[in-house]
Amino acid sequence: MTNSSSGKSQIKEKMIKKCVYCKNDLQDKRAIDVCDKCGVGVWGQRMFNTILQGMNEADKKGDLCLEHEIPENKN
Numbered sequence: 001m002t003n004s005s006s007g008k009s010q011i012k013e014k015m016i017k018k019c020v021y022c023k024n025d026l027q028d029k030r031a032i033d034v035c036d037k038c039g040v041g042v043w044g045q046r047m048f049n050t051i052l053q054g055m056n057e058a059d060k061k062g063d064l065c066l067e068h069e070i071p072e073n074k075n
């Protein structure tokens with residue numbers, strides 16, 4: 001029996017994002033707190049995809065600014 005992990009797990013649970021509609025846990029890192037099921041229900045499949053893509057592209061641009069884009073070496 002190990003008691004050392006109990007404290008950490010409580011903190012971890014607080015950090016897990018939950019869908020604002022159905023309160024399900026969101027496993028992936030996304031910019032909006034809405035699961036796929038509710039997102040499609042609220043905005044529709046096409047609109048929800050557009051929203052997610054816009055969020056992801058914004059994140060990628062932010063990363064590239066910090067890390068600088070390094071082109072692959074192809075011989």
Ligand SMILES: [Zn+2]
Nearest residue numbers: 019022035038
């Ligand atoms: Zn949901």
